[in-house]
Amino acid sequence: MKRHVLVALVVAAALVAAPASVAAVPEKGSISIFAGIGPAIPFEGDYAVGFHLEAGGEYYLSNVLALRGTLGLTRSNADGGSGVTLGGLEASAVYYARRGKWSPYVLGGVGIHTVDPPGRSASQRLSAHVGGGTEYYLDRRTALTGEITGRFIGSAGGRTSSFASLAVGIKYHF
Numbered sequence: 001m002k003r004h005v006l007v008a009l010v011v012a013a014a015l016v017a018a019p020a021s022v023a024a025v026p027e028k029g030s031i032s033i034f035a036g037i038g039p040a041i042p043f044e045g046d047y048a049v050g051f052h053l054e055a056g057g058e059y060y061l062s063n064v065l066a067l068r069g070t071l072g073l074t075r076s077n078a079d080g081g082s083g084v085t086l087g088g089l090e091a092s093a094v095y096y097a098r099r100g101k102w103s104p105y106v107l108g109g110v111g112i113h114t115v116d117p118p119g120r121s122a123s124q125r126l127s128a129h130v131g132g133g134t135e136y137y138l139d140r141r142t143a144l145t146g147e148i149t150g151r152f153i154g155s156a157g158g159r160t161s162s163f164a165s166l167a168v169g170i171k172y173h174f
Contacts, residue, residue: 025140026060026173033057036145036169040074043150043162047084050076052165058094068092068107074163082118086153086161089113090129103135103143115156125161127153135171143171 026032033056040052056070070090077083090111096103108130116122133147146168153161 025137026063026066028060028062030060030173031057032060032171032173034145034169034171036147036167038165038167040076041164041166042076042160043164044160047076047078047163050074050083050163052163052167054165054167054169056090064096064098066094066096068094068109070111072165074165076163078118084118084156084161085116087114088127088151090127092129096135101137103137104132105134106130106132107149111151113151113153113161115153115161117156117161120156123156125153125156127151133167141173143173145169145171 035055037051037053040050042049052072052074054070054072056068058066058068060066068091070088070092072086072088072090074086074088075083088111090109092107092109094105094107096105109128111127111129113125113127114122115125129149129151131147131149133145135143135145137143148164148166150164151162153163155161
């Protein structure tokens, strides 16, 4: 535990000490596409840890503020071997704090998810989500991403469907 706290402090100090980015990537009016994959961690014990895939795009209102659209697919098993499948479409506002090659950010928004729980028929649920992450620019257009997002979907089929996703991926700026 002490090691994790030390690593978190070192990373935080590096982000604060990093020089501000000189070349604003992206610029106002530009777009980007991204894809990510990682584990889906349920908020309650109704399901096991599963996987989450996502892809989407962003439109930049400025070099630090963007509107994001995300398509996502999540699959997780439950007791007895059956599982839940969630497909979602989300809209988010994203705020970036540019620091050299690093670009930490926070996001929040709403979405609609189709939840297909075990033994029940699929249903649609409105959702809210909040999260944060960082981008690391490999060059002027390509960045590696890491993100954690909490998705608050509610219950379907008598089981809670809310979860947190950890995603690593790649983003390309046009």
